[in-house]
Amino acid sequence: MDTPAPPSQKKRGRPRDLTRDGMVLAATLDLLAERAYEQVSLDEVAARTGRAKTTLYRRWGTKDDLVLAAVRSMGYPPEIDELPDRGSLRDDLIAVIDSPWLGGASRRLTLFAGLSAASHRSATLRDMVATQVTQPYVEVYRRLLIRAVERGLLSTSVVDRVASLAAVIPAMSGLSFAQTPAGPRRDDFVSIVDDVLLPACGAAP
Template identity: 45%
Template sequence: MVNPGRKRDHSRDADILQATLDVLAETSYADLTIEMVAVRAGAGRGTIYRRWTSKDELILAAVACADQAGPEAGKLPDTGALRSDLLAMLDPDWLGSSERRLRILASLTAMMSRTPDAFAAINRAIVEPSVAAYQHLIQRAVDRGEFAKSADVAALAQLIPAMATYRALFLQQPVDLPFFFSMIDGVLLPALPAPS
């Protein structure tokens, strides 16, 4: 008879992922080790390796988890107007302070340069969920008549996530509230066609 073993206890996952971000912000991608994360989280290395098979996988899971902890744990706001929906989505504390955020994103940039599959993984973990959220909000605004049905919802949904990714990962500049306000009020909303 096969013994299935103990059922995995995922109650420590949040602590481990938070510890990963903490260590990443204090060191760098190159310096972070599973051992450092295990010590910070008060978990065994085996516990971590049973959930994530590599350092890269662990880092991506930590960043993705932080990205999904938005308004009301993933529930998209519905204020009745696109601008206020977009503003309600903003999280100025995503990944922590501006300095901490830049250090973590610098590590992701280093990871992309050293790991061939990292760019696609970062896109899946961070960019695609953001694009999907923006697409939902914009389409809902079009459906309720705020904007013309001719709006290119798919393209416009990519605008803020693409610019935020470029700014953070390549320019190494903060993705902060002034940036989001300029993108929402200066680019996205003016690009949407008025209802006829």
């Protein structure tokens, strides 16, 4: 899996965009986290933000264009700019799962499940989600594992397997969504850290 070039500017802690466009894009992400893509509409976005539907159409063209702009406005996971460093590999992995990015684990996982669903409709959206979400997260986990090897916390044998190991947690989103209407849960990811990833790395369970 290719690793993305890290974004050039710091996105961490970026305050919520309170411009009029920023509020429209934030409302679009809210809707994507709340309901199926088919039920997301420019009407609803207009109603939530108090802007005219015609204005939204003039600015973004179609719902797909608006969703693409909203996803682009998310930026990248902040951990791609600064890895967590809390004293143990497990704590660092959990810190990524518990990141406040996009409203915290619960909203973020629900939003990603919605984006995953919408990605099947559009190659452009799928590529954008891969570039902005999946690949950066695989890269964050890759760096955490390599750093743990460099610090002598993990065996060097992890290096040869790091591409597969780094993909384990991002991969769980798909299965969880497929199995439960409520989408993936934070606890499922913690179980994968403790039951699969750390043991696969030879770390003490």
